[in-house]
Amino acid sequence: MLTRSDVKRHRETAARMLGDLGIVLTGEERENIEIADLGLGDFQSEGLALVVYVNNDRYCAKELVLLPGQTCPQHRHPPVKGEPGKMETFRCRSGRVYLCVDGAPTERRRAVPPKNSAEHYTVFHEIELSPGEQYTVPSDTWHWFQAGPEGAVVSEFSSTSTDENDVFTDPRIRRATEIAGD
Amino acid sequence: MLTRSDVKRHRETAARMLGDLGIVLTGEERENIEIADLGLGDFQSEGLALVVYVNNDRYCAKELVLLPGQTCPQHRHPPVKGEPGKMETFRCRSGRVYLCVDGAPTERRRAVPPKNSAEHYTVFHEIELSPGEQYTVPSDTWHWFQAGPEGAVVSEFSSTSTDENDVFTDPRIRRATEIAGD
Numbered sequence: 416m417l418t419r420s421d422v423k424r425h426r427e428t429a430a431r432m433l434g435d436l437g438i439v440l441t442g443e444e445r446e447n448i449e450i451a452d453l454g455l456g457d458f459q460s461e462g463l464a465l466v467v468y469v470n471n472d473r474y475c476a477k478e479l480v481l482l483p484g485q486t487c488p489q490h491r492h493p494p495v496k497g498e499p500g501k502m503e504t505f506r507c508r509s510g511r512v513y514l515c516v517d518g519a520p521t522e523r524r525r526a527v528p529p530k531n532s533a534e535h536y537t538v539f540h541e542i543e544l545s546p547g548e549q550y551t552v553p554s555d556t557w558h559w560f561q562a563g564p565e566g567a568v569v570s571e572f573s574s575t576s577t578d579e580n581d582v583f584t585d586p587r588i589r590r591a592t593e594i595a596g597d
Numbered sequence: 598m599l600t601r602s603d604v605k606r607h608r609e610t611a612a613r614m615l616g617d618l619g620i621v622l623t624g625e626e627r628e629n630i631e632i633a634d635l636g637l638g639d640f641q642s643e644g645l646a647l648v649v650y651v652n653n654d655r656y657c658a659k660e661l662v663l664l665p666g667q668t669c670p671q672h673r674h675p676p677v678k679g680e681p682g683k684m685e686t687f688r689c690r691s692g693r694v695y696l697c698v699d700g701a702p703t704e705r706r707r708a709v710p711p712k713n714s715a716e717h718y719t720v721f722h723e724i725e726l727s728p729g730e731q732y733t734v735p736s737d738t739w740h741w742f743q744a745g746p747e748g749a750v751v752s753e754f755s756s757t758s759t760d761e762n763d764v765f766t767d768p769r770i771r772r773a774t775e776i777a778g779d
Contacts, residue, residue: 551653
């Protein structure tokens with residue numbers, strides 16, 4: 416479980432990575448950067464930092480910040496209340512990101528499932544994204560992504576985000592981060 | 598009407614302003630930057646450059662680039678095929694942008710309607726956006742915006758964009774740009 420000082424430290428790192436890229440946040444946004452460890456308690460390996468710019472009943476836009484080699488675990492966005500699941504476009508802004516989706520496994524894959532969770536990774540069609548490149552993940556499609564050795568900043572444009580409906584392959588995952596003590 | 602060399606020059610300027618901000622475009626995106634003069638033939642005064650990252654049946658994301666003092670003329674996004682009109686969030690990335698929407702007129706307003714089109718500007722509730730600040734314009738709401746003295750780069754996150762349905766106050770406006778000769 417993350418402590419308050421962990422969260423503070425990871426927020427500072429994310430804000431610095433965004434700042435290095437010329438992305439300006441308000442003070443309030445900086446203080447509210449979401450540090451998601453997904454309940455796995457190993458943030459540097461599996462997790463990500465998020466800045467949600469807007470999320471209304473029609474669209475959503477976020478910045479995702481990944482540490483070097485950090486992985487956002489495999490998940491999909493199922494239909495919600497009769498609407499198709501969330502559809503999302505990942506656009507790499509800095510660093511490099513290896514995105515794996517359902518499909519023919521890529522032979523010389525760069526992304527490697529985290530050691531302690533490897534059995535929960537099952538899709539291996541890899542798309543490599545460098546700055547300026549983007550890929551749209553259809554709704555209800557299994558996907559996961561991992562940053563390259565420099566970490567990555569990724570803009571996400573999507574339909575409405577309802578994180579609580581996300582389905583992860585790893586049954587240990589809790590989307591809402593719990594914070595313990597200082 | 599814009600000539601091909603005008604378009605080339607304005608594309609280069611927009612690409613440079615985006616590049617200065619660390620925003621990387623692919624070669625194809627750079628070559629396809631939309632230079633919209635809206636049929637008014639006075640791009641430096643009324644118009645804007647656009648990079649459309651994605652526009653599907655659920656959401657849309659663009660970068661808008663405005664020259665110093667350049668104005669995107671007053672318009673609204675009406676309902677289309679039973680769906681509410683386009684809703685959009687403008688997030689200022691660099692420079693400054695003065696956004697005017699329907700509402701109580703702002704007393705010490707910065708935005709000034711372009712001299713040759715002033716009669717087509719009727720809403721004067723101003724929101725000033727500096728880098729990191731954003732504002733969401735509800736659907737079917739009259740709005741226009743003008744860059745400050747340094748120009749501006751603005752990210753637009755929105756529901757689906759159907760430019761051909763936009764309604765402009767100025768009856769001379771044609772949303773599709775026409776290009777003449779070289």
